[in-house]
Amino acid sequence: MARVINFSAGPATLPLPVLEYAQKEFLDHEGTGMSLVEHSHRGAAYAEVHAETKSLLRELLDIPETHEVLFMQGGATAQFALVPLNLRAPGESADYVMTGAWSDKALAEAKITGDAREAGTGKVDGKYTRVPKQAELDLDAKAAYVHYTSNNTIMGTQFPYVPDTANAPLVADMSSDILCRPLDVSKFGLIYAGAQKNLGPAGITVLILRKDLAERSPDTLNKIFRYSTILNGDSLQNTIPTFPVYMVRNVLRWVRDQGGAAAMEKRNLEKAGCIYDMIDGATDFFRCPVERDSRSIMNPVFRLPTEELEAKMIAEAADAGMVGIKGHRSVGGIRTSIYNAMEPSDVQKFVDFAKAFAKANG
Ligand SMILES: Cc1ncc(COP(=O)(O)O)c(C=O)c1O
Incomplete structure (x- = not known):
């Protein structure tokens, strides 16, 4: 077997023991006589995987009781659209800290359905080569939330601090650095991350939502897109991509075993x-x-x-x-x-x- 060293930005390299484990039990998941991918998403075998994935993430990021782990589809890109649709009421505006192509896309999506403004930038001479310092942020005291990209996969920049946004909930796109270090989750209203860099394969987006924020999801939004639906349905309102979640669980076990x-x-x-x-x-x-x-x-x-x-x-x-x-x-x-x-x-x-x-x- 000739495996290369894979420096891809995502989908990205996964721990070899995680891949080997999945390979070993692919045909027979824990003695059930069938593959995990053949099990019902509502059956006991998958239910265990689902619960363990959530509890491992809770343990590894020390997630407080105020927050819940959700799984959605559509990648971080779907969240660019869903964050404003769920968290910003009509007539409200949201703040976006601009640090690269992904923040550009997030802001553009937010502007399609309402008001959103730039609340700081990492651009120098037209290029994103830094992240703004806390003192440089220009926050709207009435913002529905403040959005930032904690790590800018394309630009190679990363926030060395968690922005202080006073009363506005802080929303973070952590697609490319979730679980790269310990985190004080209590500072966030919402964290979202496509799994395909630090957590597993592509196919699932992990959200860590402050539960009270689900009350903002409007009735005018189709149910499948509401955070309240996902929260109340334990992310099982429809057929969840079971295999990506299973792989995330295996990666989280590996992270735990590493310390x-x-x-x-x-x-x-x-x-x-x-x-x-x-x-x-x-x-x-x-x-x-x-x-x-x-x-x-x-x-x-x-x-x-x-x-x-x-x-x-x-x-x-x-x-x-x-x-x-x-x-x-x-x-x-x-x-x-x-x-x-x-x-x-x-x-x-x-x-x-x-x-x-x-x-x-x-
Ligand atoms: C920081 C960041 N946000 C968003 C995305 C888009 O993610 P997805 O393709 O899962 O929608 C990426 C993908 O590389 C990313 O690195």
């Missing part, structure tokens, strides 16, 4: 440190476009002296068994997505390769 969110943070800081040290140690060849305080520990990005050299590096990395390092097409450059599952030893292999590449081409 939980604190262990993830330590591992992620070590991996990101390794890449940023490489960049900062060879500034005549590598350049990180992101302001130091805003650097992501999930998606470090960097540039080489020319685009030709970047293309050469991407090709040579692939030859050496390291794939997915091409920066997003909208920004170019190199991006190394190093989510929880990425092994520190594999990051070290990449850094050794990159240093040798710099030496040979510098």
Whole structure:
């Protein structure tokens, strides 16, 4: 078996033991004589998976009783539309902190159905190369909620702090950094994340909702799109994608066995440190476009002296068994997505390769 080192931004690498476990019991789920994917979403076998997934996430993020874990479909993109539809009443406005392509999309969706405004930006000279500091946020005291993207997968920026929004509920798109470190969930009204980076495969979106906010879901919204429906139906109002949830459970078991969110943070800081040290140690060849305080520990990005050299590096990395390092097409450059599952030893292999590449081409 020749597995490559996969630096893709998402769907992304998953822990090998998690994949092997799923493979091993794919045909016969826990002695039931059938695959989990053949079980009813209302049967006992899936019910156990569902409950364990929720309770593991509760345990790992220390989720308080005020909040509930929900599962939805349509990715984070569906949440761009559903957050305003559920949380903003007619005549109200919502605040959006702008830090990249995903916040742009979230704001654009919010504007389709009502009022929304920019409440801060990470743009410098037309490019998103940082996240704004708390003091730079321009918050509307009457906002229905404040939305931000905690980690900007494309730009390689990440908030080093949780914004303080006074009374307005804080809504976070945590698609690319949920569970990368411990979190004070009580500060949030809603957290949402597509599973396909830190939590499992594509197909399910995890929400952590402050339960009282479900009361805002309007009767004018179709039932399947209401947070209140999902909350009251324990995310089983229709046929849930059972396999993605099962995979998320397996990933969460792995995170727990590694030592939980604190262990993830330590591992992620070590991996990101390794890449940023490489960049900062060879500034005549590598350049990180992101302001130091805003650097992501999930998606470090960097540039080489020319685009030709970047293309050469991407090709040579692939030859050496390291794939997915091409920066997003909208920004170019190199991006190394190093989510929880990425092994520190594999990051070290990449850094050794990159240093040798710099030496040979510098
Ligand atoms: C921060 C962030 N938000 C939203 C999305 C869109 O997610 P989805 O494709 O699940 O709708 C992505 C996807 O990469 C992302 O990184």
